[in-house]
Amino acid sequence: MATIVLVHGLWSDGSSWAAVITELASLGHHPVAAQLALESMGDDVASVRRTLATVTGPVLLVGWSYGGAVIGEAARDVPAVKALAYVAAFAPAEGESVSELSRRHPGSLIPAHVMVSDGYTYIHRDHFGEVIAADAPAGAIAIAAAVQRLVRIGLDRARAGRPAWLDLPSHYLLATQDCAVPPVLQHEMAQRMGATVTWIDSSHAPMLSRPREVAQFLDSACAALG
DSSP states (O other), rough: OOOOEEEEOOOGGGGGGGHHHHHHHHTOEEEOOOOOOSHHHHHHHHHHHHHHSSSSSSEEEEEEEEEEHHHHHTTTTTTTTEEEEEESOOOOOOOOOHHHTTTTSSOHHHHHHEEEEEEEEEEEEGGGGHHHHHTTTTHHHHHHHHHHEEEEGGGGGGOSOOOEEEEEEEEEEEETTOSSSSSHHHHHHHHHHHEEEEEEOSSOOHHHHHHHHHHHHHHHHHHEEE
């Protein structure tokens, strides 16, 4: 089967993929989750590249949310990466930033519930589910809110270089009930990428609420690995 490297988003860590990892393993795949420091875009890209160096190809590289911007950089000039998959993810074009894209359409609840502390941001723990994972089990929301990583202010303003999706097959899982990254923005990004789009009736975090469907989406995307 396939090696699948999973990249988390802001205010999260690799544990956000836990249920999906279990599902992928049951399908015979070899999933590995990268851990991002969320201090700078450059550091996060480097972290994913270090993770990629520990696995054998061919690789499906997967990004959720901000992780989509990271994989677009990290996959460049890495021959083992044969395809990309985006889960409710940002996919900036060259010169764009996640911050810029996030302001393109209204509808995100992040501005109303993001908190600032000593140069870092986090999502108010009482509103984490509302913003990120409204349809997930209460227990999963509580854990995700409790373990969320603080994000260095300005991280999302880094401008992307030439994205790897220009050169690799891409797949996009579009979350129709997303309150963090508006579905209309997801659709626009997926279209300009020429990605194969799958729709899922979920919040911004389908890996918490619909892990089996996320795993099935990734399983299908592995067909592009050859």
